[in-house]
Amino acid sequence: MSERRVYLDHAATAPVLPEVIDVVAAAMATLGNPSSLHASGRLTRKLVEESRESVAANLGARPSEVVFTSGGTEADNLAVKGIFWARRAADPRRVRILASAVEHHAVMDPVHWLAAEQGAKVEWLPVDHAGRLDTEALRHTLRQDPESVALITVMWANNEVGTLQPVGEVVGIARQHGIPVHSDAVQAIGQVPVRFGESGLDAMTVSGHKAGGPVGVGALLARRELDLVPLTHGGGQEREVRSGTLDAPAAAGLAAALRAAVADVPGHAAELARLRDRLVDGIRREVPDAIRNGDPAHLLPGHAHFSFPGCEGDSLLLLLDAAGIDCSTGSACTAGVPEPSHVLLAMGSDPALARGSLRFTLGRTSTPDDVDALVRAIGPVVERARAAGVVNVSTSSTSSTRGN
Structure with missing residues (x-):
């Protein structure tokens, strides 16, 4: 690449x-x-x-x-x-x-x-x-x-x-x-x-x-x-x-x-938290209805997990991947069928919302430029994922009607 x-x-x-x-x-x-x-x-x-x-x-x-x-x-x-x-x-x-x-x-x-x-x-x-x-x-x-x-x-x-x-x-x-x-x-x-x-x-x-x-x-x-x-x-x-x-x-x-x-956990954690907060603020600005998951009072400093209403996590992942950004979905995939994350379901999340989740995790090589690249991309990516979801639902509905 x-x-x-x-x-x-x-x-x-x-x-x-x-x-x-x-x-x-x-x-x-x-x-x-x-x-x-x-x-x-x-x-x-x-x-x-x-x-x-x-x-x-x-x-x-x-x-x-x-x-x-x-x-x-x-x-x-x-x-x-x-x-x-x-x-x-x-x-x-x-x-x-x-x-x-x-x-x-x-x-x-x-x-x-x-x-x-x-x-x-x-x-x-x-x-x-x-x-x-x-x-x-x-x-x-x-x-x-x-x-x-x-x-x-x-x-x-x-x-x-x-x-x-x-x-x-x-x-x-x-x-x-x-x-x-x-x-x-x-x-x-x-x-x-x-x-x-x-x-x-x-x-x-x-x-x-x-x-x-x-x-x-x-x-x-x-x-x-x-x-x-x-x-x-x-x-x-x-x-x-x-x-x-x-x-x-x-x-x-x-x-x-x-x-x-473990050489400098407090210093490293503080830097990760600053980057994470920058990421969280950027996503909330670009996608106001995004839902942040996790306990903000008891949270790893490098984690930011969001659910995006109206989206499929796999669509979001692939669109970000095409934009040069690596992250992961909040769902597991079994036999090619996306399943909601057992973690989000245990937290009481709606299954459809749970399927539209992404995890962003930072580490020692992460930079402000990395965060800014994601923030620039996330708005258009969510729009495209939602549009794809509407098309898929429409197509599925039409196919179902024809089948009857």
Whole structure:
């Protein structure tokens, strides 16, 4: 692509940082299996353990609590399934899983699978109109039968609308009943302070490529006291819960990315918030009836999520793409059929309105020029998307009449 692209999809993946590329390239030139006992193996093991120590230091954890994985999805699966299996094995009564209704599919789908295949009883905790967990509902649910709950999983920050969840309050409620809590913190790293030890969480998921690291690496931070049943079996690496030859270059890349991500969270967040506010103000000026989603009082600084009445999200996305602007829709697509976002539906959004939503996310490479380019384009794009919707409705109506 020769034209300059405006990248407003950092929540999907962030540009790899130059220092990360240098670290990974150097590590890839180093020969050795970290499980080997010879000098080359020990050298590679040293790189892995130094990376583990760095990840732990930058996330407020102990090195022994860091379990390297292939990414956020594997870490979420290991947490949800591993905790559920361990807790049920220790006490067959513990079959309930409590999860927020706005979880990422990396949590939601394993929970669904445990219900369908493993006998789990799932309760989806409601959120308010801004996407924030209803903690009173959590308290009420727990009071019914706390001895039957295996775990609670609530994401740190929502990947679609950016709403921050009351993780500390959830942990406080769960602790009264001795129930472990897992949180997917993938979107929060680098935008808000995240300290695993101080959070009181039992398990927490992070991902490399959301923070300027390589794709294909992440970590599950898990307290040493937490029992986990492994997903895979083999050499017994990573506390015997994640077997497989350790990817030393990826671990080094994750460590480098996290060092950069947490170096100045307040300063970075303030800059993102300024850009986001500029974006929000511009969209509201150009499209006055656009509806902003998320909790403005508890929100990631780089997220701006809007619903555009009378539009289809896919039409908006493709029109912006043609204008050189990258963003994402607020809906998932299954078998080619657009479906409303489960996050927006849980927030009480009308399904038709939910289908006309876009997510704009900013990151370290975002500039005022990027924001201004979107603001210039959004008005004409919405007009064209609405016109296309009217034509499609008219055509569909005519076809339906002819069919009768």
